[in-house]
Amino acid sequence: MPTISVQAADARYDVLIEPGVLTRAGGIIQSIANSRKAAIVTDSIVGPLYAQALVQSLRQGGIEPVLATLLAGEAHKNLSTLLPIYNSLLSEQMERSTPVLALGGGVVGDMAGFVAATILRGVPFIQIPTTLLAMVDASVGGKVGVDAPAGKNLIGAFHQPILVLADPLVLATLPPGELRGGLAECIKHDIIRDAAGFADLEKNILRALAGDVPYLTQLIAHNVAIKAKVVAADPYEKAERAHLNLGHTFGHAIELVSQFRISHGQGVSFGITAAAFVAERLGLLAADERQRIKALLEKVNLPTRGLGLDSDAILQAMRTDKKVRNGKIRFILPKGIGHAVMHDDVQAELVREALQSLA
Numbered sequence: 407m408p409t410i411s412v413q414a415a416d417a418r419y420d421v422l423i424e425p426g427v428l429t430r431a432g433g434i435i436q437s438i439a440n441s442r443k444a445a446i447v448t449d450s451i452v453g454p455l456y457a458q459a460l461v462q463s464l465r466q467g468g469i470e471p472v473l474a475t476l477l478a479g480e481a482h483k484n485l486s487t488l489l490p491i492y493n494s495l496l497s498e499q500m501e502r503s504t505p506v507l508a509l510g511g512g513v514v515g516d517m518a519g520f521v522a523a524t525i526l527r528g529v530p531f532i533q534i535p536t537t538l539l540a541m542v543d544a545s546v547g548g549k550v551g552v553d554a555p556a557g558k559n560l561i562g563a564f565h566q567p568i569l570v571l572a573d574p575l576v577l578a579t580l581p582p583g584e585l586r587g588g589l590a591e592c593i594k595h596d597i598i599r600d601a602a603g604f605a606d607l608e609k610n611i612l613r614a615l616a617g618d619v620p621y622l623t624q625l626i627a628h629n630v631a632i633k634a635k636v637v638a639a640d641p642y643e644k645a646e647r648a649h650l651n652l653g654h655t656f657g658h659a660i661e662l663v664s665q666f667r668i669s670h671g672q673g674v675s676f677g678i679t680a681a682a683f684v685a686e687r688l689g690l691l692a693a694d695e696r697q698r699i700k701a702l703l704e705k706v707n708l709p710t711r712g713l714g715l716d717s718d719a720i721l722q723a724m725r726t727d728k729k730v731r732n733g734k735i736r737f738i739l740p741k742g743i744g745h746a747v748m749h750d751d752v753q754a755e756l757v758r759e760a761l762q763s764l765a
């Protein structure tokens with residue numbers, strides 16, 4: 407089975423990617439976590455689909471789990487939702503060695519991870535991601551947290567998991583729009599780090615939407631390897647880890663101004679398109695490379711035009727993003743396909759033109 411080893415700060419952990427690994431989770435977790443108990447955190451959509459399989463497998467491995475279920479969705483990713491979860495886990499005699507297992511997408515992973523980082527001042531954390539985005543992005547790297555009224559992910563910590571189990575079979579029930587959102591992050595990874603990977607996506611990416619399990623397995627492994635490498639080089643996002651934000655400065659602002667009618671994946675797709683526009687103007691990207699990026703996004707039905715939002719409102723929202731440093735908007739731009747650079751002095755006029763090109 408594909409196994410990617412992640413080395414981040416002083417933590418080292420494996421990401422196992424294998425069809426059916428969910429039903430073998432108990433034995434694997436038993437061999438890694440020294441505990442007869444576990445706390446599963448899941449959400450109201452994933453729980454009914456997959457919690458029973460995990461519970462059964464844990465019991466077979468000699469681990470008795472307790473289950474805590476969050477209401478599904480980003481709207482519930484806040485501290486008040488977590489309070490009853492802390493209380494219920496604490497009333498179950500949680501110990502310092504009891505692992506918290508996140509079974510769900512990135513929302514569950516971030517929230518369960520924040521619980522694991524803070525309950526009893528930190529307990530072992532295991533990620534069992536169930537969306538493509540969570541498998542290739544959110545479950546690796548140790549960023550955990552919740553949203554605040556002032557913005558997304560503003561309350562959080564770094565807490566690396568001790569294990570990540572990704573089962574491509576669970577993607578069969580994922581809504582197609584969510585799968586596309588994950589593919590936007592996969593496209594992003596290859597643009598910033600892997601020209602050959604990008605060429606492979608151009609040939610094969612539709613196999614992901616068709617639910618081709620061997621292809622999905624290989625795609626997840628490829629993307630986890632890229633994310634692992636970036637995280638290992640810069641675990642606390644002081645430098646090159648920021649490359650993972652390609653398309654996200656534009657994307658977050660677009661999501662926000664659309665009042666979240668535009669999903670994260672769609673926002674990132676618009677954002678990558680706009681970043682490619684800026685990069686071409688600055689001589690970082692050839693015209694045909696920009697065209698290839700746009701064509702690949704469009705191939706999986708991710709949006710690159712038809713935005714229909716006010717450019718000035720987006721520009722204004724970008725200025726208040728938490729990635730702004732000393733009033734300058736920081737951009738990650740593709741440098742050819744396969745590399746990225748950070749730029750913090752892009753002229754506002756060029757940013758506006760890039761946004762207008764999305765209309």
Ligand SMILES: NC(=O)c1ccc[n+]([C@@H]2O[C@H](COP(=O)([O-])OP(=O)(O)OC[C@H]3O[C@@H](n4cnc5c(N)ncnc54)[C@H](O)[C@@H]3O)[C@@H](O)[C@H]2O)c1
Binds near residue numbers: 452455510580
């Ligand atoms: N920590 C990080 O490094 C990091 C990185 C990227 C994103 N994130 C966070 O991840 C979150 C987005 O994650 P997401 O896109 O996975 O969203 P999500 O967790 O909200 O999942 C999307 C939807 O799909 C459902 N779902 C999940 N798995 C399913 C399955 N197998 N079958 C059917 N339905 C399923 C969920 O219940 C939810 O309704 C955001 O909050 C974002 O901030 C974190």
Ligand SMILES: [Zn+2]
Binds near residue numbers: 591
């Ligand atoms: Zn993203």
